[in-house]
Amino acid sequence: MSRLLWLAALTFGATLGPMQGAVAQERAPEAAQQDAAASDATVEATHQVSQLISQLISQKFGVARAKAEQISAAVMSAASKYSLPPALLLAIISVESRFKEKARGANGATGLMQVVPAAHKQLVRNIDLTEATANIEAGSAILHGYVQSARGDVGAALKSYGGSKAYAEKISLRAKAFAPQFGSGTDAGTNTETTGD
Template sequence: MSRLLWLAALTLGAALGPTQGAVAQERAPEAAQQDAAASDATTEATHQVSRLISQKFGVAREKAEQISAAVMSAASKYSLPPALLLAIISVESRFKEKARGANGATGLMQVVPTAHKQLVRHIDLTEATANIEAGSAILHGYVQSARGDVGAALKSYGGSKAYAEKVSLRAKAFAPQFGSDAAADADTETARD
């Protein structure tokens, strides 16, 4: 990755001229260090969450690592707080991949295949990564439809205000695993109707 940044800085330097190019080249290593620090922080958060899932929910270590990595990836892709995704999984399935619920709800995030036919057509919803990806995409769609109101999106996802409040409380419990800003991100403003 740092080699790619260095090449980009050289290319940018040639396009910008000698003075501006030198500035771009100086910033490339700094950007690489910032990327590495962010990656290290994400890796550490993934390991902390994995340990929590293993200890609190009895999930095997390797499976907990897979779930944690899938949550972090989906959270990043869909701009959702990881604590929120973990809270949904906790409430919906207690981290049991093969969980089955009402209306055919399946897997960790209890995705209902009949309600989301196009999205889950060729997906094994009992596979952790696929289920988290699908559930996160669905939640992201609800957040967009609700114009960013996560509380309203959770009501759509789970069917009630009580569900939204329960997930919000659970998200706050998971938030410390992600640092101080995560608690604010996990606040879903469910007090509003």
């Protein structure tokens, strides 16, 4: 009797195996379609946020529409690449240069994020820091390096970027003003409290 049960189980298992494979094969295209739809939705959401940001930059800071779109796209790209909140990058740009690409500051600070070439020679070699995308890329890479050095403490990283606790607090407040543009579904995390002087 047990031999008969064993044979039945073997036969049933042999029949069920290909059926499970067929079900999995039927689900594979569905899963791929769902993944593609989710990816398309993410791209569309990012594009919509980018458009909102470019409108804000254009209206509030008087930047030409095409240039505002370029800046917005560069911010979204750098934020994604360096795991930084877009609102934080926008806050730095608004405080540092008021969205003026050719802005010049102390110590040779240049461009939107006021990158100081002498302090970051290796990173900015052969880069036109007055070009929006290059400047945002360089400034974001620098800030990312400071965040890593500070073990994730964004406030300490901002202190390193701008030179003072007051700077970090100013950027934090400005980032909070930009954060609503990103809606509740987007990580606009702007917790930049500092942990010391």
